[in-house]
Amino acid sequence: MKYVFGNWKANKNYSEVQSWISEFQSKPLEIFEGVVEIVICPPYPFITTLHEAFASTPWIKIGSQDISYYGAGRYTGEVPAHSLGDIVSYSIIGHSERRSNFNETNTIIDQKAQNALESGIEPLVLIRDGNDTIPSNVSFVCYEPSSAISTGEGNIVQHNVPVQDIIEQKSLLSIPADFKFIYGGSVTTDTIHEYARVKEIDGVLPGSASLDPEAFYHIARAFVELQN
Numbered sequence: 001m002k003y004v005f006g007n008w009k010a011n012k013n014y015s016e017v018q019s020w021i022s023e024f025q026s027k028p029l030e031i032f033e034g035v036v037e038i039v040i041c042p043p044y045p046f047i048t049t050l051h052e053a054f055a056s057t058p059w060i061k062i063g064s065q066d067i068s069y070y071g072a073g074r075y076t077g078e079v080p081a082h083s084l085g086d087i088v089s090y091s092i093i094g095h096s097e098r099r100s101n102f103n104e105t106n107t108i109i110d111q112k113a114q115n116a117l118e119s120g121i122e123p124l125v126l127i128r129d130g131n132d133t134i135p136s137n138v139s140f141v142c143y144e145p146s147s148a149i150s151t152g153e154g155n156i157v158q159h160n161v162p163v164q165d166i167i168e169q170k171s172l173l174s175i176p177a178d179f180k181f182i183y184g185g186s187v188t189t190d191t192i193h194e195y196a197r198v199k200e201i202d203g204v205l206p207g208s209a210s211l212d213p214e215a216f217y218h219i220a221r222a223f224v225e226l227q228n
């Protein structure tokens with residue numbers, strides 16, 4: 001099984017989400033069944049909308065972009081694992097934008113990962129380099145060097161990381177062979193074929209490209225094409 005996580009970050013309003021859904025659903029989605037697990041990670045307010053929209057295509061799952069450090073209770077404004085557990089399958093944890101903009105440390109990220117696991121959510125932990133530790137009991141890790149993340153100013157391809165470097169990092173970071181190893185950072189319709197053909201890479205995490213349903217579909221389809 002391959003995995004394609006779409007990280008929408010802090011983008012889209014309700015009507016834009018409706019358009020994204022209808023355009024994505026106009027495509028043949030059954031081609032992914034049993035081959036690619038697609039995980040859409042929208043801002044919190046749209047999680048239920050997407051969860052309901054894709055209820056009849058269970059190979060298309062929903063993920064959150066973060067999870068609270070705290071449990072359920074008196075934490076106004078927080079979204080705990082308990083509230084997400086029955087609507088999301090995955091949580092992105094430790095994205096470099098959270099580490100740098102919100103001062104998230106390895107300790108905080110470790111707690112968030114344990115919170116997710118306790119609520120039956122699979123954490124996808126993002127690692128930039130060897131300073132970022134992998135929490136215990138996780139099995140999905142995404143290698144995403146900060147320098148490879150697109151700025152959204154049309155420079156996506158310029159930051160493209162060579163496949164050989166990614167494979168080398170997988171061993172430098174000592175990612176266990178039975179982990180799912182995801183790559184993120186400027187993944188586009190132009191670069192996906194390089195990553196999709198590599199057995200060491202179990203999937204990708206496009207950000208900017210996932211905002212466009214057409215591009216996101218093509219990225220996921222690359223894994224199907226390579227199966228055939």
Ligand code: PGA
Nearest residue numbers: 149150185186206207208
């Ligand atoms: P990008 O974002 O694909 O726009 O580079 C990836 C990410 O930061 O998750």
